[in-house]
Amino acid sequence: MLGVALAVAANRRLRGIKVFQTIFASTVASSVAVASVIFLVLVNPQIGFFGDVRFLSLAHTDSALRGVALSAVWANLGLTFIIVLAGLQAVPEEIDEAAALDGYGPLRKLFRITLPLISPTLLFLVVVLVIFGFQAFGQIEILTGGGPARSTETLVYKIFNRQQPLDQGEGAVMALGLFGITLVVSLLQIRLLERRVHYGS
């Protein structure tokens, strides 16, 4: 959502817009590890700037996942921005002009025309970002180590820790489960959202 907002804001002709576009895209340069280390500074209970903010606290089972999620949101912001912006720039200018002639205000234009036009792009993003979520590993390992009390263990994290010969069978089952879940969730999303997606002709 934030990525979409950034792209909508940055898709206009202004002097210096390139600088803002580079800033918004910049988090694409940060890897999972870099983003996690950066967010240690922000949400870690001992050293974090927001370490005292209970809502994001990594030290409590009910909020730790939110803290981890925040780092993932930030890390994926750049990618989301780049893809949405590309989608927006593919929208022909005549459509903009036609909407203005029809007396559409900026907000109405955004929700009734622009967003529906880029809906295939948004669908792609939703599916891909959800898959990223299921595959989360690095941010969990660096930020929380799966804790506290295993509240932030993801499937990949569990799989990763089953490398001992005796655990590998269990790990393999989980891996297949991961594949199955990702596949089913992706297909469901495409099914449910496809009806609302406008592919044009």
Place this chain on the structure above:
Amino acid sequence: MAADAPRSRWSQAGWYAVLTGLSVVVLFPIYMTLVRALSTPATYFQEGRPLHPVDVQWDVFSRAFSDGDLGTKALTSAVVTALIVGGQLATSIVAAYAFAFLEFPGRRLLFAAFMATLMLPIEVTLLANVQTMRDLGWLNSYQGLAAPFLATAFGTFLLRQGFLGIPRDLRDAATLDGFGHLAFLRRVALPVTRPVVAAFTVVSFLAAWNQYTWPRAVVTEGRWETIQIGLRSLSAATVDQGNIGLAAALLAALPVFALLIFLQRHLIRGLTAGAVKG
């Protein structure tokens, strides 16, 4: 129109304000990292975690190399990234060429099988692949770090699409000139699809340099750590030595950041391939 002008100037100023505000939100985590990397940890806490650096130590970046052994890790990452990017280019180009220009039995089926591997993330095959590496004795080695990524369906697909865009006339002309496959590939197909190849190279570099899960799995000795894995061990010593880990994180992101600034066009083209139609 004249009446419009002042209002649009105001709206322009408004947009600049919005964009600046958003930039602050996006950049804040990076800024705080810089603040903390430059501050002496103990003093910083005494001062109550301010928004500006305290007791600035500029040598923290060089200490990331001396104390954190960042140079070795960066070199490992560079070698592995070079192997992966080079390998992916080589395999993708010839595979894409075959799928685009050659007629051979089972081509469609083989291509479908290629594409199916796109759906299989490395996380699913992780345990099996790590076991293979262990059996080969490739844990803690360049080949172990790079081998699973030497071929890619994504690159093959991207380049195939590029090759298919080459006009028929051009191919016919090349055939008339007596170009063989290799000559056609080198002197026509690759030059014509240069933007696609460049976009793929940049994205491949980004992915290879930034990857975490696989190197974490096949590296068990500190001296084989890639830079990304190194960040974890550096940040593990967090509380009093944390500034070195943070400086290292900023340094690790630098090459990719340079990529973003200097090759933005290619990067964006590569990242958006497949996402946007038209």
